[in-house]
Amino acid sequence: MIELHFAPTPNSMKIVIMLEEIGLPYQILHYDIFRGDQLAPDYALIHPNRKLPAIVDTKPALDEEPLPIFESGAILQYLAEKSGKLLAQAGAERWRTLSWLTWQVASIGPMGGQASHFTRYAPDGNEYAIERYCKELKRLLLVLDHRLQDAPFVAGTSYSIADIAIWPARFWASLMGTEPYDLPAVARWLESIGSRPAVQRALGHPDCKVPQSYVGLRQRLSKEQWSNMFGEKMHNGAARRILP
Ligand SMILES: N[C@@H](CCC(=O)N[C@@H](CS)C(=O)NCC(=O)O)C(=O)O
Known part of the structure; x- marks a missing residue:
């Protein structure tokens, strides 16, 4: 259990x-x-x-x-x-999975967290911080879109724990006006994962x-x-x- x-x-x-x-x-x-x-x-x-x-x-x-x-x-x-x-047991797909998983927890996760903090909870008057973190979040979503233009899933051909880690980005991305559905490859990927029975x-x-x-x-x-x-x-x- x-x-x-x-x-x-x-x-x-x-x-x-x-x-x-x-x-x-x-x-x-x-x-x-x-x-x-x-x-x-x-x-x-x-x-x-x-x-x-x-x-x-x-x-x-x-x-x-x-x-x-x-x-x-x-x-x-x-x-x-x-x-x-x-998670593949060995080989390139395993390392691509772990690279994108680490990208989520080290990059888009914390940046999204800060964007969320300043747009949702911080006192008014933090325009610099809001612009900085929302811009960075948009840049990271663009990086994701470029990757997903080359492959169906972030690690390549198979759905993996990296997709699971990144997919909930949709919650805060849309909250902050960084509409991920404007990015065609991200939109296709969000929908394909979102329609999985487990999700x-x-x-x-x-x-x-x-x-x-x-x-x-x-x-x-x-x-x-x-x-x-x-x-x-x-x-x-x-x-x-x-x-x-
Ligand atoms: N790097 C951590 C982030 C965890 C995190 O920040 N969790 C938030 C909720 S999304 C939390 O517990 N916030 C409560 C707090 O900060 O006291 C992970 O990936 O597990």
Whole structure:
């Protein structure tokens, strides 16, 4: 059984899609990140950086102990290796998959996250930051489009964990006026992945509904929500060392 520590955001949705694709049994444990559920002391033992998603494999292959894994890229690789699906075992396709997976977690993910922060949560008057991150997001989507003009999937001929990692970009790209459907190859790829039965099951999963506070531009957070997500409570959470 895989326990999935989940918030209804693109990073957690990658893992729901993957679990639906490979057919491993899983249980979703829901976190309200605005309420600060991720700051509960014990969660640091699963995810030292206190973000979502994380998983706990209650029956790992080699260890007797339940195995926690954090960072969506590492979780996708772990589940691919455990199931023997969606990551080639060797050769060029494997390395293209890992290159594009790393591009997602190191480039379009963080840039999209900053674009999302400044367009949705930051106080007004951050025009420079909004322009910088939205422009960079658009540039990265163009890089993706060029790749997808040459191949049906990012790693080449086969659907892989790299496609699963990048596909949820559609959530925030369209929110920020960087409409990915304007890019023809990206649009074709978004639709082909979006119509997969596993992706449809993930999107329709009753535990994956997205509340209004997670979407929409210019959100107004309460002081408590702000502190949990970006302020003092979030920083204090990292300041404490939690012993196993
Ligand atoms: N690099 C991480 C990013 C995780 C991340 O930033 N998760 C967000 C939700 S999408 C989160 O937990 N935010 C809550 C917070 O920052 O306190 C991954 O790929 O797993």
